[in-house]
Amino acid sequence: MRFLLTLWLSKLAAFFVHLVKRNRGTISSGWLATRLMPDFVAHFRGIDCDKVVFITGTNGKSTTTNMVYRTLLSAGRTAACNTEGANMMTGVATVLIKNSTWGGRFNREFLVLEADERSLPGIRRVLPGRHVAVTNLEKDQDQRNGDPDLIYRKLEGAVGPDVTLYLNNEEPRSSALAQRAGQAVFFSVAENDRAFAWHDSYAVTLPCPLCGHPIRFERHNLAGIGPFRCTRCGHASGSAPQVLLTDVDYDAGTFRCGGRQFSVSYTDPFYLYNFALVMAVGRNLGLTEDELAAAFRAFENPVSHDQVFHLRGKEIRYLQGKQENPEALQSELDVIARDPRRKAVAVGMYKVTDFQPHYAGSFYFFDCDFAAIAQGDVAAYVAFSETVCYDLAARMIYAGAPEDKVTALDTDDPGPVLELLEKTDAPVIYILTNTKHFGLISDYILTHGGTRDA
Amino acid sequence: MHKLTIGWMYPDLLNLHGERGSVQALVRAAENLGLEAQVRRVEEPEGEIPLDELDLLLYLPGEIRTLAMLREALRPQEEKLKQYVEQGGTVVAIGTAGLLFGKETLRRDGSRVEGLGLLDLTAAERELVWGDDLHVLLTDTKQELVGCQISMADVETPTPLGRTLYGRGNNGAGAEGARYRNLIYTNCLGPLFVKNPWFAEAILKDIVLHKLGVEQKRPNALADKSFDTTVRFIETKK
Incomplete structure (x- = not known):
């Protein structure tokens, strides 16, 4: 009875919050429910744990969660999902409140949940979904996570023999979790035009999560992701991953998997791994290749980041990257480096204000790797x-x-930044900021005569 | 031009918090002093450290689990390392790497990670990571360091490197880092030597004065400005 009272109160709260402010309070009902009843999520009926998918990891959680969810919908299944990115217990509770009857019965077939890496163990204790996909485990938010091993240990405690794990075959840290799961499904991307070797004398890899000795990469498909081998214990990327994307054609937007060609709208290396993950999960959930192909063709990412503007004859390419997350930032820096045109480059990273105390770290x-940009025009x-x-x-x-080409502007104001960039002879301007400040630059451009490409 | 060899210790294992930038900054600091710096990567934990050929051993932050493995791997050459430090060899350990040189680190799960015992230092892994700015006054030279820290463990030592003007330092009680002879441990990140090139130059000067007797310095305007703005920001938090 306590559960039902909490559920009703939360549903009413969600209704009234929605009435008052349509864009606010997305997780307020879940927040209220879990405050009143910490194990609230455990009491829903009608959830088939074989049809619950958790997606966790450092980079790509939101994108792949959206992709799995949309793929299921596209295939005619019913599903619920925390697409707003509320990926802790309150977000899970909110999804269930929204997608349940007044009697507490979950009213969808599938439940697809983005899960914060640190929250997953707690969530799985009350909602023991059997599919756990890990995109990757990399450096992120050091102020909160310290080092990646801390997250690895947390996830070790979240998976067991009842779990089917979906793991990136080429990411050394997360792939080591395979030994903890009942079943491990590896997804992989074959060597392609954008694979690279890192020969910089300052290049580093990582310690093996199993024995602590150095990992060596044969090549990188993404920074820190590629065929690898531990120099000591034998931990290595597998030679026969269950899902392998081959014949990647970036220009045509196609790849092959299982003897079939797939057409997709996003084809950078980051998205290829996302598609591979969705393929692995989708197959295990019973989706057909036709259903997957149709969903992939139609996929548009609602959280797509990059924008193109035009301002007084200049093309401005505005990128956002997760501050404190080197691999995510590197993906954006690679976009700049791949453009052979003469360009001006601006980077705005900010004081870290996610948690108290705020601090000025930018390490x-x-x-x-910024050198590839510096070697360009x-x-x-x-x-x-x-x-x-x-x-x-x-x-x-x-x-x-070169020092004489670098200007430091001690301001968060986009005005002086744009003024300086416009004075250069470069036809293209790249601006990279963190996610939190992303809107500032676009607002400035649009209010100063600029236009944005659709 | 005089040559200096920097030993970058286990770069694939100890490379958290962007501190590889400190390797580059050391090279630049050496150039400012009129030296030619060579970086030698020491890769294999079980491999013999070429102590005779290295003027400085640089240990960057790593995972505590990695430190436990390194401690075991270094056991066969423990005495040589001790001798290197006792004879005035320069070792810089940044962030968690300092725990490798302490006596012991108590982990959250109750296990204990033994250190090399070259620093009179014990540590206890924190339940929550602590990240904040850090402003330090060095005991010996009265130089100031500015940067930040990502603290995975609270540290106790009777021989600190300096005291905090702002920040947690070893454990929030005012002490920062540790020092024994030329074995230097600091929590200060930034990268340390990028934000504090004067500290890099001071360390290198100690080495070259001992070895060659060279001295030259050029101003580093960018780092000076970084120092000023970071300290100004820290002042707003006091």
Whole structure:
């Protein structure tokens, strides 16, 4: 009875919050429910744990969660999902409140949940879904996570023999979780045009999660992701992953898997691994190749990040990357480096304000490779944002950017940044900021005569 | 030009928090002093460290689990390392790497990770990571360091490197880092030597004065500005 009272109260709260402010309070009902009843989620009826999918990991959680969810819908299944990215217990509770009857019965077939890596053990204790997909485990939010091993140990405690794990065959840390699961399904991407070897004398890899000795990569499909082998214990990427994407054609937007060609709208290396993961999960959930192919063709990412503007004859390509997350930032830096045109490059990373105390660390930028950009045709570099701009500028210079081309602007105001960039002779301007400040630059451009591509 | 060899210790194992930038900054600091710096990567934990050929051993932050493995791997050459430190060899350990040189680290699961015991230092892994800015006054030279720290463990030592002007330091009680002879441990990240090139130059000067007697310094305007803005930001938090 306590559960039903909590559920009713939460449903009413969700209704009234929605009435008052349609865009606010997305997780307020779940917050209320879990405060009133910490194990609230455990009491729903009608959830088939064989049809519950958790998606966790450092990078790609939101995108792949959306992809799995949309693929199921596209295939005619019913599913619920925390697409808003509320990926802790309150977010899970909110999804269940929204997708259940007043009697507490879950009213969808599948439940697809993005799960914060640290929250997953607690969530699985009350909702023991049997499918757990791990996109990757990499450096992220050091102020909260310290080091990736801390997250690895948390996930070790979240999986057991009852779990089917979906793991990136080429990511050394998460793939080591296979030994904890009842079944492990590996997804993989074959060597392709954008694979690279890292021969920089400052390049580093990582310690083996099983024995602590150095990991060596044969190549990288993404930074830190590629065929690998531990120098000591034999932990290595497998030679026969269950899902392998081959024959990647970036220009045509196609790849092959299981003897069939798939057409997709997003084909950078990051998305290829996402498609591979969705393929692995989808097959295990009983989707056909036709259903997967149709969903892949139609997929549009609602959380797609990059935007193109035009301002007084300049093309401005505006990228956002997760601050404190070197691999995610590297993907964006790679986009800049791949553009052969003459360009101006601005990077705005900010004081870290996700948790207390706020601090001015920007060391994650030194975990990225900026040299590939510095080797290109760059007219000017601008490092901006209060306090940390000088450290960003130093990173650029250490990567080989000429000091006389680097300007540090100790401001969060986009005005001086754009004014400086517009003065260069580069037809293309790249601006990379963190996610939190992403809107500031676009607002400035649009209110100063710029237009945005659809 | 005089040559200096920096030993970058286990780069694939100890490379958290962007501190590989400190390797580059050391090279630049050496150039500022009129030296030619060579970086030598020491890769294999079980391999013999070429102590005779290295002027400085640089240990960057790593996972505590990795430190336990390294401790075991270094056991056969423990005495040589001790001798290197006792004879005035320079070792810099940044962040968690300092725990490798302490006596012992108590982990959250109750297990204990033994250290090399070259620093009079014990540590206890924290339940929650602590990340914040860090502003330090060094005891010996009265130089200031500024940066940040990602603290995975609270540290106790009777021989700190300095005291905190802001930040947690070893355990929030005012002490920061540790020092024994030329074995230096600090929590300060940034990367440390990018944000504090004067500290890199001071360490290198100690080495070269001992070895060669060279001294030259150029200003580092970017790092000076970084220092000023970071300290200004820290002041707003006090």
